[in-house]
Amino acid sequence: MxxxxxxxxxxxxxxxxxxxxxxxxxxxxxxxxxxxxxxxRDIRLNAYTDFIGAVREYVAFILNPAARITVVPRPRDPGDLMPFFDDVGSRYRERLESTKTALRLVAGRPEVVSVSAELVRQARLLAAARADSGVEALQADRFDALWEAERRFIETARADLGLPSAFVS
Incomplete structure (x- = not known):
């Protein structure tokens, strides 16, 4: 060699x-x-699921006839009424706020944050409407706006997770 x-x-x-x-x-x-x-993806899925659960708990509390809700005008834009709850309801508001913050920390797209903010706004508007009247007097358009905001959140979250649309067009 x-x-x-x-x-x-x-x-x-x-x-x-x-x-x-x-x-x-x-x-x-x-x-x-x-x-x-x-x-x-798993972290985001958990955050999105916790957020939707917190929104649903918040709405369920609002619809409870025994719930005591008061409202004050919001000092900043958009000028909506801001609902406040008794000690029982504060737990639901705090959970909603903490899951919203957790979602913002892990969201993969800015659109997820904006549609989640709209969902929270619609839930707060429903609570504000409930403060001025009983559950039976709530208008259907309040619920329609809330469920539409939830649908948009779910669609955006699914897109962020790489999942196909859950709704038939």
Missing amino acids: SLIQACVTAATTLLAVLIGGWLTVRTQDRLWRRDQERQW
Whole structure:
């Protein structure tokens, strides 16, 4: 075996080791990224699910005939009435606010934050309407606006999670 053959063999072996190492690093990086994406998707799904649950609990409290709700005008835009609850209702408001903040921390798209804010606004408007009257006097358009805001939130959240539309057009 000549010196040239030994050099070619060594260079070929070294090149194969380098290519193999590079491919291994790329594969590991791809797997790590996929795992990170999966973890963030699960985190977002949990945050979105908790938020919807908190909205539903808030609305259920509003619809409770025994709920005591007062309202004051909001000092800033959009100028809506701001509902305040007794000690029992404060728990629902606090849960809604904390899940809204958690959602903002992990949302994958800015649209998720804006549609979640609209859903909270519609829930607050329903609570404000409930403060001035009983449950039976609530107008259907308040509920329509709330459910439309919820539908938009769900659609946006599903798009953020990479899921197909849940609603038939």
